[in-house]
Amino acid sequence: MKELRLIAIASLLPVLSPCASGSEGVEFFRKEVKPILEENCFKCHGGLDDKGHPKVRGGLQLLSRKGLMIGGDHGPAINESDPSQSLLLEVLSYANEELQMPPRGKLPEEQLAKIARWVEMGAPWTPEDAELMVEIHDPLAGVTTVNEKTKGHWSYKPMERVDPPAVKDPAWSGNPVDAFVRAKLDEKGLQPVGEASRAALLRRLSYDLTGLPPSLEEIKAFESDTSPDAWSKQVDRLLASPHYGEKWARHWLDIVRYAESNGFERDNEKPFVWRYRDYVIRSFNEDKPYDRFLTEQIAGDELPDRTADSQIATGMLRLMAWDDEPADRLQHFHDVLDDNIRVVTEGFLAMTAGCARCHDHKGDPIPQSDYFKFASFFRGIEPMGRGGKQTQRIPTAEGPEGRAKELAALDAEEKEIRAWMATCEQGALGNLQRTNPELASRVSGKGEADRWLLTDARTRPTSWHYTLKEPAAEWSTVGFRADQAGWQQGLAGFGTAAPGVQAKTVWNGREIWLQTTFGLEAIPKSLLIHLYHDEDAEIYLNGQPVLQVSRYVTAYQKIPAPPAFLAALQTGRNVLAVHVRQTSGGQFFDLGLEVDAIVPADVVLKPEFRAVSRPDRENYRRKLNRLKEIDELRKSPGIEAMVITEVGPVPPPTHIHIRGSAHAEGEVVTPGFPVIWGGEAAEVPAPAEGATTSGRRLALSRWMTRPDHPRTARVMVNRIWHHHFGRGLSPTPNDFGFLGTPATHPELLDWLATEFVAKGWSMKAIHRLMLNSMTYRLASSSEPKAAAADPANELFWRFNPRRLTAEELRDSMLASTGEINLQMGGPSVFIPMPEEVLATSSTKGGKWGTSPPDQANRRSIYAKIKRSLQPPMFTDFDLADTDNPCPVRFTTTVPTQALAMMNSEFVHDKAKALAERVASEHPGDLQAQVRKAFELVVARTPDESELIRSLAFIGKMKNQHQLAPELALQRFAVAVFSFNEFFYLD
């Protein structure tokens, strides 16, 4: 925070503290101890900085004995009853890794000894300054405590519904939105500008509701519709479009910092997270009541009437950036929690509660205890990736009989596939033996010792660490040291006995966790895993889930290490961790690792071996994929999704974290609501028998969706207004506190918010109210008098023009060429990424895939969002940051955008497609081609002068620049995509 505090030096009273009276002690302090404190401590704990501002780090003042006794955020610095236990000594000793002072390095032992002696003496102080305290004056104290002023702040006080004011102009009196807006304008003596043209209106409305341009036919139909409800019919039509959900879901995704990877070192995929994106689209399209929408995202799994969708909704709490290998696991768990608290409080309540994590909020009446009471609603959430699992299966209705049938069919299918593949492999090997006997001889993998990174029990059993008790969550990571965690050691294989094998280390329980390590000097290109498992095994390499096998086998399997396995390899020490589960019968596990082996599948799959025909090869590949699917289908019915789970019905206690450090636990708090709204404790019903969660999140969402909640309805209504009118009634949609900007039309905001609740939290009802207003239909033109009086258009005397968003630009270009694929939903697609950008990734190709052209032409909301790698076309045009809630996007105008529009491959591809389209629709008629291009891009026909200029430009390209006609037309198309008229909505 900025320096809010002023200093006022307290009067320096020569008071003798009783403990400081021993003159010998005082002299010792003055000569031996005070100089040490002055040199090492005073500066940050009571001193002034070079600007004369006081520094009181950690709330601790060390200028006086009094300061020591009062102490700071971690408590008193001196323990008077047992001086040897004083915090001061602990911190100076560097024994506590979390709290070491002074920060530059431990004091020399002889200085420490002096201080210890002095503390033992009772910390006597020089009498002249024993009571000296820097007085901190906080001018914002008035807004950081609960008082009449804070309770009366517009967004802390209850919503107040007043009747719409009466206005004279009949055109402005029908819609309450207009009445509120016009009354303010009348008050200031300002006239609104007139209504926008119908073409401008429909273009505005189409983009606002669907993110797509209207066709010229749609505009013409609207222009010729003379019925009095012509406009409201358009509003209804577009609100009913499925593309409405796609457009408005994106607004929501900005707030919840939606991305499909975790960020950090590996930036791994968040599996199935697209189901959450589809859920949001569906919710908007269904006009799901907002209170339900909110509740599902926070507590959809705890709802009595939960559905698959309501559980998918909780994926919202899994969207944050997440470090799978943090240096400080405990702190990072709470960082993730904090990320969610910020999204929930800023996103739903426009409350910057995150500021109160380390200390009381410095601009709002939110004490630190409020933050942790809020955090405790989420305390039971299972950490991300516990045991490597990030997803859950959500059961969908299905009878047991149907399931049995399905399983039998899968078994039969697998058997058939395996038989075919075996024949194919044999044939391929036979061919290879004829064409390349040397290569063929290597296929079986003779197992020379140096080729084995880990030998299996058949040759030389590897020693593994193992445990039969469920280990700590980080058991599979590189940093976990099984030897220090009390694991036992034993030789492979583990289990009892299985066909052809006998265990060396007996394991006859349900589960076993195994860990071993191997060294690598260089990363091999391929690896062969020799695996014998009975039954399910999850295999982790360096903390990454790399392979999962289920059921049992009756012989060693040779499995080529999958790409995930190879990607997780690192030079130096590698940690292999395995979790094996058995359900019935015997058990057995063993694993070997062989470098650079050629497996029969390679012989089939690698074209350079020329061992099978191409159709056979492709068929083999398909069968392999099908086997994976079968495995998936067999595991359990239902759909897999990233959702919230809790550790059980009783969450761990929630401590206040002193200065936000998870290692400095303060008092325990329980779920409760902010003090500014009464601070009552949450009523969380006791979890039912067999419950897997605490029910706390449901209690929170019940409170947040109370019809009289002072924030929830206001916040959402303000967001809807913001997206229709270019800025919110309060321009800071995520912050309604004292640091935010108050609403320009508070009465209107409250009226809309109460209406929202009264209409059953229907978002479409609010859209209708706003869109059917005159205020929305105003032109974006200016007018000198109003512009002088209200240049920022605070009062909405005109409509705020806006630039298209990154997604709208791309989707519109694809729509103009006719290439756009409007298929909805499903896994995200990869849109082409320039080589230059792929090269910035640490992995070759950045783990960026390729989607077939028709898929790559899907709407932008379906494009893959990877935290470390984003398409430049999106970032250039101000896509939301993926790591922070984004309530209002930037709208920058910078030359990189112009470079992209003039020189990028994407724009030139689209220009080519547009030119080809208009040429094929109007062969030989250049004028018609130009007209059509205008129509497709800016939804109107060019006027005479524009037509002449366009034809002249194309002529110049042909004649002066010697371009072929089709190329000349493409250059014209490049220019059309750069029209300001295309970029900006009136």
Add this chain to the structure above:
Amino acid sequence: MIARPPFRNFCGRVHRREFLHQIGGGFTSLALAGMLSRDGAFAAGVSAANPLAPKQPQIPAKAKSVIFLFMYGGPSHVDTFDYKPKMYALDGKTVPIKTFGRGGKKNEGRVVGPKWKFKQYGQSGKWVSELFPNVAGVVDDLAFIHSMTADSPIHGSAMLMMNSGSLLSGKPSLGSWLNYGLGSLNENLPGYVVMLDKTGGPISGAKNWSSGFMPASYQGVVFRSKGSPILNLENRPGMDRLQQRSLLDFLGDINEGHLKGREHNSDLAARIASYELAYRMQANAPEAIDVDNEPQHIKDLYGMDGGRTDDFARKCILARRLVERGTRFIQVYSGGAHNDDNWDAHGDLVKNHEFHAGNTDKPIAGLIKDLKQRGLLDETLVIWGGEFGRQPTAEYAEGTGRDHNSAGFTMWMAGGGIKGGTSFGETDEYGGAAVKDRVQVKNLHATVLQQMGLDPNHLSYFYGGLDHKLVGVEGADPIQELIA
């Protein structure tokens, strides 16, 4: 990048003060002053139109530009600049020592003695290993920090920390802060340039040069030292500059027509202007990056000779050329991708460090000498170092590989008002942890900001209810002992 009246929307950064400024500046123009700092430290002298327009420094500036030579992966300090003579004899012996690296926390380890000999160089008598014979020749210009510490010994979070001051993703990087605080001196070139290793970017890719919650205008622009330096800077094949001029003229005509009646929307004129600016950049940037036409003696000085040093030499020369043209912050990566493609020597330490030091030693020394002979070193702050250092002990039972070490490592700075020929801070006798004058990453950042004329404790950006600072909310002091 460079901008005309730039943006009117803020990602949550709009607050009352900014809005008041906006009213004064008309609806579409941004009042940057408000977002710079809520205590108004910046209120004067800030253009309301252009986020990258040059701004007055907050305090007297010693340097105009920064070149950060980022040794990604973590170079071993005890094998390069942190001389530990006692370690040689201990090679292979197991000693009690607390370490925390990729492989977790350990209480003892097998010492890997330094694999290279050290000699003293220069007036300062600085001990430098055989890995850096050329850098050793300029030690009197360098100020070493031997007591660097970082909060994480894991690449992902440690990279973010060195670049953005935070272990968590989403914060603006050092170069973004500099451009935000100072603006660019050359509107034809980016103010923040990143040059990557030819093997690829570092882990987390673009997050390392992200502008976080600031506008994307402040993010790093990736420059390539061969071919087209910036994405989309070159015209598509078949489209020449004359055609482009005709296209811009036609576009200008149409846009002028559209502007009629919309003059109040200054974004429209700004967009028209941005095309002309981009067109000029296309003309000017190739000259700026033309390292091939440098005189032979300069190429020789850096080792731009087609051999192993060629690639890094080109980047160092390019960095100097950008400094001459006013780019504020240039980051050059040595090492990319994973494993031994960077300094991350878990396996064969000798092979790894010989490779990376051998590729960079001569170019780095050349850069220092060249900046000095042009009188540019005084106003250019050069930083060398990685996200952390390496352990004095072996990582596993056999071999010379060292694990990561964030408890103590070495970085050095040169130029830009830094006192050359000095060494600051110490690690313990093994080089395992900093014990004297410990320096945190935020102190390093504070030093950079101060030398560039920004007050580290008063350069802030309002987002999410908080005045964010690069050095953290509590602030941090620059390392005064290193200041000339």
